[in-house]
Amino acid sequence: MKKIFLIVLLILTIFPDLYAQKASRQPAKVAELIAQFRGEWSCKGAFTKDNRPLEASITFTPAMEGKALEYEHKDLPPNSFHALGLWNVDSASNTLTYTFVSTLKGSKEANSRYFVGNVKDTKTLVLTADTLAAAPFRENRYVYEIKSKDEFKYQWQVYADGIWNTGDYLNCRKTL
Template identity: 25%
Template sequence: MRVGFLFVLMLAGGAACAADAPTSMQAMQPLLGSWHCDGVFPASGKKIASTIRFDTDLGGAGLLKHHDDIAPNTYRAVEAWTYDAKGRQFNAAIVDSFGGARRFSSAGWEGDTLTWTSAPEVQPAQKFVYARTADGTLRVDWQVQRNGSFAVGDTLTCKRE
């Protein structure tokens, strides 16, 4: 698990100031724990189900997310999130079961929405949009840029386990 955080620190170019990171990462506390998600690929209408789990690490200065699709889908990913106090942004690195390694950044929560935007080298450009809802669910939309605009590639609605 700690390998993922070393990867983030390497990609982020030095990442967080230890004194500021735990306070900033506290914004992610509502995500902690395990979630069961059901969703769809809008373009095809094909259903998808996943489990995701958020855990703190690095003494509160980071967060690990495990994403596992439920068969027949096979996507699996580990994400490492940290806060860069100097850059005043959150950074994430995602490594997945298809051999992918992608970097993302976020300004943090804006109301109940957290948007991760891919680094310039990620092509096509991508976003992950997390939305907390009044009923306690979490919606996660993966968006991909097509023909100059973003389209939802898949959407999940998650309930805490």
């Protein structure tokens, strides 16, 4: 899994302009917004289709001398989603990018994904799936909304029939 993640990061380092063309420009202070996520978070929410409960732990750790945030998301049993990634502001385009590797219970391989960030305002960050070598299974995005210095809301959304639909959500509280 680490090998795949490093290959993806290498591709993005060598060819950053491939993705910068599609990305919307970000405000100069985007690094300050993502810094608000640093720490450990305990999250509770649900899958919206059937209101099945969902709990996760999410950790954001400064990486690369503070130039990036390492991200780890682990669903708690009975769910099995697990993702590792990096949030980084690309210096050439001033665009937030998110590269991650994820697994689900029963998966034989890890899946790599690449997301391009869009800061809606000083409290809302939207990370929309972009392509690496193949399109994502469907158009999807993550929405992070800061509620306070100790709380944020996370939503995974899928685009269908001309609208964004929430597949699951988590309300997160800082624990460390």
